Amino acid sequence: MSADNALVAAIERLKQERNAVVLAHYYQAPEIQDIADFIGDSLELSRKAASTDADVIAFCGVHFMAETAKILSPQKTVVLPDLNAGCSLADDCPADAFAAFREQHPDHLVVSYINCTAAVKAQSDLICTSSNAVDLVRQLPADRPVLFAPDQNLGRWVQQQSGRELTLWPGRCIVHETFSEEALLQLKLEHPEAEVIAHPECQVHLLDLADFIGSTSKLLHHTESSAADTFIVLTEPGILHQMKQRVPKKRLIDVPGLDGCSCNACPYMRLNTLEKLHDCLDTLEPAIEMDEPLRQRALEPIKRMLALSR
Numbered sequence: 001m002s003a004d005n006a007l008v009a010a011i012e013r014l015k016q017e018r019n020a021v022v023l024a025h026y027y028q029a030p031e032i033q034d035i036a037d038f039i040g041d042s043l044e045l046s047r048k049a050a051s052t053d054a055d056v057i058a059f060c061g062v063h064f065m066a067e068t069a070k071i072l073s074p075q076k077t078v079v080l081p082d083l084n085a086g087c088s089l090a091d092d093c094p095a096d097a098f099a100a101f102r103e104q105h106p107d108h109l110v111v112s113y114i115n116c117t118a119a120v121k122a123q124s125d126l127i128c129t130s131s132n133a134v135d136l137v138r139q140l141p142a143d144r145p146v147l148f149a150p151d152q153n154l155g156r157w158v159q160q161q162s163g164r165e166l167t168l169w170p171g172r173c174i175v176h177e178t179f180s181e182e183a184l185l186q187l188k189l190e191h192p193e194a195e196v197i198a199h200p201e202c203q204v205h206l207l208d209l210a211d212f213i214g215s216t217s218k219l220l221h222h223t224e225s226s227a228a229d230t231f232i233v234l235t236e237p238g239i240l241h242q243m244k245q246r247v248p249k250k251r252l253i254d255v256p257g258l259d260g261c262s263c264n265a266c267p268y269m270r271l272n273t274l275e276k277l278h279d280c281l282d283t284l285e286p287a288i289e290m291d292e293p294l295r296q297r298a299l300e301p302i303k304r305m306l307a308l309s310r
Protein backbone atom coordinates (compact mmCIF):
# COMPACT_ATOMS: atom_id res chain seq x y z
CA MET A 1 0.00 0.00 0.00
CA SER A 2 1.38 3.47 -0.89
CA ALA A 3 1.91 6.05 1.89
CA ASP A 4 -1.06 8.08 0.60
CA ASN A 5 -3.36 5.04 0.46
CA ALA A 6 -2.34 4.09 4.00
CA LEU A 7 -3.13 7.63 5.17
CA VAL A 8 -6.53 7.60 3.46
CA ALA A 9 -7.29 4.20 5.03
CA ALA A 10 -6.28 5.53 8.48
CA ILE A 11 -8.55 8.58 8.03
CA GLU A 12 -11.48 6.35 7.03
CA ARG A 13 -10.87 4.21 10.13
CA LEU A 14 -10.78 7.28 12.39
CA LYS A 15 -13.98 8.62 10.81
CA GLN A 16 -15.76 5.41 11.87
CA GLU A 17 -14.25 5.32 15.36
CA ARG A 18 -15.09 8.96 16.06
CA ASN A 19 -18.49 8.95 14.31
CA ALA A 20 -17.09 11.90 12.38
CA VAL A 21 -18.21 13.62 9.20
CA VAL A 22 -15.67 15.37 6.96
CA LEU A 23 -17.05 18.55 5.38
CA ALA A 24 -14.97 20.23 2.67
CA HIS A 25 -15.17 23.46 0.74
CA TYR A 26 -14.56 23.42 -3.04
CA TYR A 27 -11.26 25.27 -2.53
CA GLN A 28 -9.67 22.38 -0.67
CA ALA A 29 -6.92 20.34 -2.31
CA PRO A 30 -8.26 17.52 -4.55
CA GLU A 31 -7.12 14.73 -2.20
CA ILE A 32 -9.14 16.30 0.64
CA GLN A 33 -12.24 16.73 -1.54
CA ASP A 34 -11.90 13.05 -2.52
CA ILE A 35 -12.09 11.86 1.09
CA ALA A 36 -14.84 14.27 2.19
CA ASP A 37 -18.35 13.06 3.02
CA PHE A 38 -19.81 16.30 1.74
CA ILE A 39 -18.42 19.11 -0.45
CA GLY A 40 -20.23 22.40 -0.82
CA ASP A 41 -20.25 26.18 -0.80
CA SER A 42 -20.50 28.15 2.44
CA LEU A 43 -24.30 28.00 2.60
CA GLU A 44 -24.54 24.28 1.88
CA LEU A 45 -21.78 23.53 4.38
CA SER A 46 -23.61 25.54 7.08
CA ARG A 47 -26.81 23.62 6.40
CA LYS A 48 -24.94 20.33 6.57
CA ALA A 49 -23.20 21.31 9.83
CA ALA A 50 -26.60 22.13 11.34
CA SER A 51 -28.25 18.87 10.27
CA THR A 52 -25.57 16.17 10.66
CA ASP A 53 -25.97 13.56 13.38
CA ALA A 54 -22.22 12.89 13.58
CA ASP A 55 -20.47 13.51 16.93
CA VAL A 56 -17.47 15.16 15.30
CA ILE A 57 -17.29 17.58 12.38
CA ALA A 58 -13.85 17.75 10.74
CA PHE A 59 -14.15 20.99 8.80
CA CYS A 60 -11.82 21.18 5.82
CA GLY A 61 -12.21 24.84 5.04
CA VAL A 62 -11.24 28.02 6.84
CA HIS A 63 -11.75 29.22 10.41
CA PHE A 64 -14.97 31.23 9.95
CA MET A 65 -16.59 28.15 8.34
CA ALA A 66 -15.64 25.84 11.22
CA GLU A 67 -16.70 28.54 13.69
CA THR A 68 -20.11 28.78 11.97
CA ALA A 69 -20.44 24.99 12.29
CA LYS A 70 -19.73 25.28 16.03
CA ILE A 71 -22.25 28.13 16.40
CA LEU A 72 -24.89 25.93 14.73
CA SER A 73 -23.93 22.67 16.47
CA PRO A 74 -22.45 23.54 19.88
CA GLN A 75 -22.85 20.03 21.26
CA LYS A 76 -20.55 18.61 18.56
CA THR A 77 -16.77 18.62 18.51
CA VAL A 78 -15.70 20.74 15.54
CA VAL A 79 -12.08 20.38 14.45
CA LEU A 80 -10.19 22.36 11.82
CA PRO A 81 -7.05 20.61 10.48
CA ASP A 82 -5.01 23.85 10.66
CA LEU A 83 -6.12 26.57 13.07
CA ASN A 84 -4.18 29.15 11.02
CA ALA A 85 -6.53 28.67 8.07
CA GLY A 86 -8.01 32.16 8.28
CA CYS A 87 -9.50 34.48 5.66
CA SER A 88 -8.41 37.96 4.57
CA LEU A 89 -12.02 39.18 4.66
CA ALA A 90 -12.42 38.15 8.31
CA ASP A 91 -9.02 39.71 9.11
CA ASP A 92 -10.02 42.94 7.36
CA CYS A 93 -12.92 43.47 9.76
CA PRO A 94 -11.83 43.56 13.43
CA ALA A 95 -14.79 43.49 15.83
CA ASP A 96 -13.93 46.71 17.69
CA ALA A 97 -13.44 48.77 14.51
CA PHE A 98 -16.67 47.30 13.16
CA ALA A 99 -18.50 48.32 16.36
CA ALA A 100 -17.27 51.91 15.88
CA PHE A 101 -18.43 51.86 12.23
CA ARG A 102 -21.88 50.65 13.28
CA GLU A 103 -22.11 53.42 15.87
CA GLN A 104 -21.62 55.92 13.03
CA HIS A 105 -24.66 54.38 11.28
CA PRO A 106 -27.10 53.66 14.13
CA ASP A 107 -30.21 53.56 11.92
CA HIS A 108 -28.73 50.95 9.50
CA LEU A 109 -29.62 47.28 9.25
CA VAL A 110 -26.38 45.29 9.36
CA VAL A 111 -25.89 42.52 6.80
CA SER A 112 -22.62 40.60 7.12
CA TYR A 113 -21.13 38.15 4.68
CA ILE A 114 -20.49 34.83 6.42
CA ASN A 115 -16.73 35.39 5.84
CA CYS A 116 -16.33 37.21 9.19
CA THR A 117 -15.63 36.33 12.80
CA ALA A 118 -18.26 35.28 15.36
CA ALA A 119 -17.69 38.65 17.09
CA VAL A 120 -18.76 40.46 13.88
CA LYS A 121 -21.66 38.07 13.29
CA ALA A 122 -22.83 38.86 16.83
CA GLN A 123 -23.12 42.55 15.83
CA SER A 124 -25.14 41.78 12.68
CA ASP A 125 -28.86 41.61 11.96
CA LEU A 126 -28.48 39.13 9.12
CA ILE A 127 -25.76 36.89 7.70
CA CYS A 128 -25.55 36.09 4.00
CA THR A 129 -23.33 34.00 1.74
CA SER A 130 -22.33 34.61 -1.85
CA SER A 131 -25.17 32.35 -3.00
CA ASN A 132 -28.03 34.13 -1.22
CA ALA A 133 -26.79 37.73 -0.69
CA VAL A 134 -28.80 39.31 -3.54
CA ASP A 135 -31.97 37.45 -2.63
CA LEU A 136 -31.70 38.33 1.08
CA VAL A 137 -30.93 42.03 0.50
CA ARG A 138 -33.99 42.25 -1.79
CA GLN A 139 -36.13 40.98 1.11
CA LEU A 140 -35.04 43.75 3.52
CA PRO A 141 -37.56 46.47 4.43
CA ALA A 142 -37.28 49.23 1.80
CA ASP A 143 -37.36 52.07 4.35
CA ARG A 144 -34.20 51.04 6.25
CA PRO A 145 -30.64 51.95 5.14
CA VAL A 146 -28.30 48.93 4.98
CA LEU A 147 -24.69 48.48 6.02
CA PHE A 148 -22.89 45.62 4.26
CA ALA A 149 -19.63 44.05 5.50
CA PRO A 150 -16.93 42.96 5.07
CA ASP A 151 -16.51 42.33 1.30
CA GLN A 152 -16.79 45.53 -0.72
CA ASN A 153 -16.64 43.70 -4.07
CA LEU A 154 -19.52 41.39 -3.16
CA GLY A 155 -21.31 44.42 -1.69
CA ARG A 156 -20.99 46.41 -4.93
CA TRP A 157 -22.31 43.49 -6.95
CA VAL A 158 -25.24 42.98 -4.55
CA GLN A 159 -25.96 46.70 -4.82
CA GLN A 160 -25.99 46.48 -8.61
CA GLN A 161 -28.23 43.38 -8.68
CA SER A 162 -30.69 44.37 -5.95
CA GLY A 163 -30.91 48.08 -6.72
CA ARG A 164 -30.43 48.76 -2.97
CA GLU A 165 -27.99 51.44 -1.85
CA LEU A 166 -25.52 49.82 0.59
CA THR A 167 -23.00 51.42 2.94
CA LEU A 168 -19.92 49.27 2.41
CA TRP A 169 -17.17 48.19 4.78
CA PRO A 170 -13.89 48.25 2.81
CA GLY A 171 -12.79 44.59 3.08
CA ARG A 172 -11.50 42.45 0.23
CA CYS A 173 -10.38 38.92 -0.59
CA ILE A 174 -6.66 38.79 -1.38
CA VAL A 175 -7.28 35.86 -3.71
CA HIS A 176 -10.09 37.27 -5.86
CA GLU A 177 -8.37 40.65 -6.13
CA THR A 178 -5.36 39.16 -7.90
CA PHE A 179 -6.91 38.13 -11.22
CA SER A 180 -5.30 39.91 -14.15
CA GLU A 181 -7.70 41.82 -16.39
CA GLU A 182 -5.08 41.79 -19.13
CA ALA A 183 -4.81 37.99 -18.99
CA LEU A 184 -8.61 37.66 -18.96
CA LEU A 185 -8.99 39.89 -22.04
CA GLN A 186 -6.28 37.89 -23.82
CA LEU A 187 -8.06 34.59 -22.97
CA LYS A 188 -11.35 36.00 -24.25
CA LEU A 189 -9.65 36.89 -27.55
CA GLU A 190 -8.11 33.40 -27.82
CA HIS A 191 -11.40 31.66 -26.92
CA PRO A 192 -14.26 33.83 -28.24
CA GLU A 193 -16.69 30.91 -27.77
CA ALA A 194 -15.93 30.62 -24.04
CA GLU A 195 -18.25 31.78 -21.25
CA VAL A 196 -16.55 33.75 -18.47
CA ILE A 197 -17.85 32.60 -15.08
CA ALA A 198 -16.85 34.51 -11.92
CA HIS A 199 -17.24 34.52 -8.16
CA PRO A 200 -18.76 37.81 -6.87
CA GLU A 201 -15.71 38.46 -4.65
CA CYS A 202 -13.89 39.54 -7.86
CA GLN A 203 -13.49 43.22 -8.56
CA VAL A 204 -16.30 44.96 -10.45
CA HIS A 205 -14.25 45.63 -13.62
CA LEU A 206 -13.74 41.84 -13.93
CA LEU A 207 -17.36 41.02 -13.06
CA ASP A 208 -18.37 43.38 -15.88
CA LEU A 209 -16.61 40.98 -18.28
CA ALA A 210 -18.39 37.89 -16.92
CA ASP A 211 -21.28 36.03 -18.55
CA PHE A 212 -22.31 34.34 -15.30
CA ILE A 213 -21.62 35.29 -11.65
CA GLY A 214 -22.32 33.08 -8.64
CA SER A 215 -21.12 31.23 -5.57
CA THR A 216 -18.78 28.25 -6.02
CA SER A 217 -21.76 25.83 -6.15
CA LYS A 218 -23.60 28.00 -8.64
CA LEU A 219 -20.51 28.19 -10.87
CA LEU A 220 -20.19 24.41 -10.73
CA HIS A 221 -23.86 23.86 -11.62
CA HIS A 222 -23.61 26.43 -14.40
CA THR A 223 -20.86 24.47 -16.14
CA GLU A 224 -23.31 21.53 -16.22
CA SER A 225 -26.43 23.41 -17.31
CA SER A 226 -24.92 25.82 -19.84
CA ALA A 227 -24.75 24.83 -23.50
CA ALA A 228 -21.22 26.30 -23.71
CA ASP A 229 -18.34 23.85 -23.90
CA THR A 230 -15.54 26.18 -22.80
CA PHE A 231 -15.41 28.22 -19.58
CA ILE A 232 -12.92 30.80 -18.35
CA VAL A 233 -13.10 30.41 -14.58
CA LEU A 234 -12.52 33.42 -12.32
CA THR A 235 -12.30 31.94 -8.87
CA GLU A 236 -9.98 29.84 -6.72
CA PRO A 237 -8.76 26.90 -8.86
CA GLY A 238 -9.74 24.25 -6.26
CA ILE A 239 -13.22 24.31 -7.84
CA LEU A 240 -11.77 22.88 -11.06
CA HIS A 241 -11.44 19.46 -9.41
CA GLN A 242 -15.23 19.03 -9.14
CA MET A 243 -15.85 20.73 -12.49
CA LYS A 244 -13.54 18.28 -14.25
CA GLN A 245 -15.52 15.38 -12.78
CA ARG A 246 -18.94 16.85 -13.58
CA VAL A 247 -18.15 18.06 -17.13
CA PRO A 248 -15.20 15.93 -18.26
CA LYS A 249 -15.74 16.77 -21.93
CA LYS A 250 -15.83 20.54 -21.44
CA ARG A 251 -12.78 22.81 -21.47
CA LEU A 252 -12.01 24.73 -18.25
CA ILE A 253 -9.53 27.60 -18.36
CA ASP A 254 -7.98 29.05 -15.24
CA VAL A 255 -7.10 32.79 -15.18
CA PRO A 256 -3.63 33.66 -13.87
CA GLY A 257 -3.00 36.33 -11.25
CA LEU A 258 -1.31 39.68 -11.77
CA ASP A 259 2.23 39.25 -13.22
CA GLY A 260 1.42 35.59 -13.93
CA CYS A 261 1.61 34.66 -10.21
CA SER A 262 -0.36 31.69 -8.89
CA CYS A 263 -1.68 33.81 -6.00
CA ASN A 264 -5.25 32.89 -6.97
CA ALA A 265 -4.81 29.71 -4.88
CA CYS A 266 -6.14 30.62 -1.42
CA PRO A 267 -3.14 30.38 0.95
CA TYR A 268 -5.46 29.78 3.91
CA MET A 269 -7.55 27.02 2.38
CA ARG A 270 -4.39 25.25 1.25
CA LEU A 271 -2.98 25.02 4.79
CA ASN A 272 -5.15 21.94 5.37
CA THR A 273 -3.52 18.67 4.33
CA LEU A 274 -4.42 14.98 4.54
CA GLU A 275 -1.83 14.56 7.32
CA LYS A 276 -3.39 17.36 9.37
CA LEU A 277 -6.88 15.95 8.74
CA HIS A 278 -5.68 12.60 10.04
CA ASP A 279 -4.11 14.18 13.12
CA CYS A 280 -7.14 16.27 14.05
CA LEU A 281 -9.40 13.21 13.81
CA ASP A 282 -6.93 11.32 15.97
CA THR A 283 -6.42 13.92 18.72
CA LEU A 284 -9.66 15.93 18.27
CA GLU A 285 -7.49 19.04 18.20
CA PRO A 286 -7.41 21.83 17.25
CA ALA A 287 -11.06 22.15 18.23
CA ILE A 288 -13.18 25.28 17.89
CA GLU A 289 -14.19 26.63 21.32
CA MET A 290 -16.51 29.52 21.93
CA ASP A 291 -17.86 31.60 24.71
CA GLU A 292 -21.59 30.67 25.07
CA PRO A 293 -23.07 34.22 25.22
CA LEU A 294 -21.09 35.13 22.07
CA ARG A 295 -22.27 31.96 20.33
CA GLN A 296 -25.89 32.75 21.10
CA ARG A 297 -25.58 36.30 19.75
CA ALA A 298 -23.83 35.07 16.59
CA LEU A 299 -26.46 32.35 16.11
CA GLU A 300 -29.44 34.72 15.73
CA PRO A 301 -28.44 36.35 12.40
CA ILE A 302 -27.35 32.95 11.01
CA LYS A 303 -30.75 31.46 11.93
CA ARG A 304 -32.43 34.41 10.18
CA MET A 305 -30.36 33.69 7.07
CA LEU A 306 -31.28 30.00 7.06
CA ALA A 307 -34.96 30.83 7.50
CA LEU A 308 -34.98 33.43 4.70
CA SER A 309 -32.85 31.46 2.18
CA ARG A 310 -34.77 29.78 -0.58
Ligand code: 13P
Pocket residue numbers: 040041042043115129130131173199201214215216217
Ligand atom coordinates in the same frame (compact mmCIF):
# COMPACT_ATOMS: atom_id res chain seq x y z
P1 13P B 1 -18.76 30.40 -1.43
O1 13P B 1 -19.84 31.23 -0.80
O2 13P B 1 -18.94 30.27 -2.90
O3 13P B 1 -18.57 29.12 -0.74
O4 13P B 1 -17.40 31.22 -1.28
C1 13P B 1 -16.73 31.35 -0.07
C2 13P B 1 -15.41 31.94 -0.23
O5 13P B 1 -14.68 32.06 0.72
C3 13P B 1 -15.02 32.40 -1.54
O6 13P B 1 -13.76 32.95 -1.50
Ligand code: SF4
Pocket residue numbers: 062086087088089115173174175176201236266267268269
Ligand atom coordinates in the same frame (compact mmCIF):
# COMPACT_ATOMS: atom_id res chain seq x y z
FE1 SF4 C 1 -11.16 34.15 2.36
FE2 SF4 C 1 -10.60 34.77 -0.14
FE3 SF4 C 1 -9.65 32.51 0.86
FE4 SF4 C 1 -12.29 32.77 0.32
S1 SF4 C 1 -10.60 32.75 -1.12
S2 SF4 C 1 -11.37 31.92 2.20
S3 SF4 C 1 -12.59 34.93 0.84
S4 SF4 C 1 -9.12 34.60 1.54
